[in-house]
Amino acid sequence: MTGAQAGPQSAASGSWPEAAEASDETLMERIGAGDARAYQMLITRHLTRNLGFAHRLTGSGHEAEDVVQEAFLRVWKTAGRWRPDGAKFTTWFYRVVMNLCIDRHRRARSAPLDAAGELVDPAADAEEQLRQAQRAQLVAGALTRLPVRQRAAVALCYYQELSNREAAAVLGVSVKALEALLVRARQTLRQDLAVLKTELMGETL
Amino acid sequence: MTLERLKTVLDAYGGAPARWPADERAGLLALIRREPAARAMLDEAGSLDALLAEAPGAPPPDAALMARLMGAAQNTPAPVLRPLLDWSWLWPRMTGLAAAAVLGFVVGVIDLSPVSSDQQTDISGLVFGPDDSLEDMTL
Numbered sequence: 001m002t003g004a005q006a007g008p009q010s011a012a013s014g015s016w017p018e019a020a021e022a023s024d025e026t027l028m029e030r031i032g033a034g035d036a037r038a039y040q041m042l043i044t045r046h047l048t049r050n051l052g053f054a055h056r057l058t059g060s061g062h063e064a065e066d067v068v069q070e071a072f073l074r075v076w077k078t079a080g081r082w083r084p085d086g087a088k089f090t091t092w093f094y095r096v097v098m099n100l101c102i103d104r105h106r107r108a109r110s111a112p113l114d115a116a117g118e119l120v121d122p123a124a125d126a127e128e129q130l131r132q133a134q135r136a137q138l139v140a141g142a143l144t145r146l147p148v149r150q151r152a153a154v155a156l157c158y159y160q161e162l163s164n165r166e167a168a169a170v171l172g173v174s175v176k177a178l179e180a181l182l183v184r185a186r187q188t189l190r191q192d193l194a195v196l197k198t199e200l201m202g203e204t205l
Numbered sequence: 206m207t208l209e210r211l212k213t214v215l216d217a218y219g220g221a222p223a224r225w226p227a228d229e230r231a232g233l234l235a236l237i238r239r240e241p242a243a244r245a246m247l248d249e250a251g252s253l254d255a256l257l258a259e260a261p262g263a264p265p266p267d268a269a270l271m272a273r274l275m276g277a278a279q280n281t282p283a284p285v286l287r288p289l290l291d292w293s294w295l296w297p298r299m300t301g302l303a304a305a306a307v308l309g310f311v312v313g314v315i316d317l318s319p320v321s322s323d324q325q326t327d328i329s330g331l332v333f334g335p336d337d338s339l340e341d342m343t344l
Contacts, residue, residue, distance in 0.1 A: 036275070043274055047266050055263030064263055069274055076278040132259065139260040157224055158257055164218070164226050175226070182217035186253060193256055 024089035032080030043072055046090070049160060050097050056155035057101035059144035067104065071096045087169065094160070094170040098152050105148050135196065142192040150185035153178055206232035211243055219257070220250035 019027070019041050030038035047068060054064035054071075074096060075082075084092070143151060149171065156167035157178075168178040211233055218224040225233060237243040 036278070039278060040271075040275060043271065047271070047274070051266050051270075052263045056260075061263060065270055065273075068270075069277055072274050073277050073281060076281060135256070136259045136261045139256055143257075143260055154257075157218060159260075159262065161224075164224075179213065179217040183213070186216055186219070189257070190253055193253070196256070 025084055028075070028079045028082050028089060031076065032082065039072075039076060042075065046093055047072075050093065053094060053155055053160055054097050054101055056143065056159055057098065057148065057151055058104065059140065063101075063104065067097060067100045070100055091166060091169045094156070094162075095172070098170060101152075102148050138196045139193065142189050142196075145192065146185050146188060150181050150188070153181040154185045154189075157182060206236045208236070208240065208243060208246070211236055211246060215246055215250040219254040220247050221254060 019030075019037055022030070022038070022041070024042065024045070027038040027042045031042065050071065051064055051068050054067040055061060058064050058067065071093065075093070082092075143154065146154065152171060153167060156162045156170055157164065160167075162170070164175050164178055168175045171178060171181070173181070206229065210229070214225050214229065214233060218226075222230055222234060237247055
């Protein structure tokens with residue numbers, strides 16, 4: 001028999017005092033029972049870092065928000081059946097976000113990505129801020145032009161600050177394969193950004 | 206630890222030791238302390254790191270996004286119980302049931318196999334006692 005409940009329970013009816021200390025896995029159990037407070041707690045814990053991750057992969061704030069919404073909705077719908085299978089929730093959820101980004105990237109392959117990310121609004125009369133904004137846009141653009149798995153590897157290791165083992169687990173590869181992705185990514189970035197470095201900083205990489 | 210390994214680590218993880226593989230970090234830092242060439246490699250890697258650090262991140266999530274996420278769940282039925290068509294949870298139980306059924310069948314076949322006359326005698330002896338006592342019971 002299928003039990004379907006229309007939306008999350010109210011915070012009051014699903015409240016429990018130890019929610020803040022509960023593990024992600026415990027929260028998932030509670031969410032599986034329709035507990036809205038557990039769902040809200042899980043979102044609070046993981047939204048910022050996964051929004052940042054999705055932003056690195058999509059190069060777009062709006063796309064990143066759509067991705068995390070879809071990812072959290074998947075949590076809501078499947079929490080009752082979720083089994084960790086040895087992986088931490090954090091690892092599993094990064095993988096969900098990454099795969100959603102990759103799916104979107106494949107669907108939109110014909111359309112150009114938002115190559116430079118979102119524009120940073122520089123102060124009108126501050127030359128250094130202008131240069132900084134230009135550098136930021138060019139670096140974001142260079143990251144966005146990387147193949148998506150290389151981009152994910154860089155995002156996980158450099159911006160999400162995961163260990164090499166954790167990043168490899170998210171990508172579903174060995175640590176050696178992760179290193180190969182990172183080496184290729186840095187080689188490409190070095191070449192791509194050499195021009196930028198010369199132009200904006202008067203140096204060579 | 207070798208210069209070759211240091212080069213691979215720097216090419217992959219950059220110049221920040223915090224990103225290096227934890228089990229190699231101490232060895233690599235020791236190599237950098239004693240080898241000037243290793244120090245130069247580290248400095249070179251830091252140049253790209255500095256640029257990468259300038260990439261803008263996502264703005265922090267606002268209350269509107271949180272409300273959107275909760276609202277999306279509000280409009281989506283949560284499968285509290287396992288869906289009817291999802292039988293994956295049943296397989297481990299079915300395996301146990303099937304094993305019990307096979308065992309029961311095997312035991313049943315063994316019990317139904319023909320019993321020799323000697324065994325019959327033995328069994329009747331166990332149930333009714335020796336032949337003479339059986340005769341005593343006859344009216």
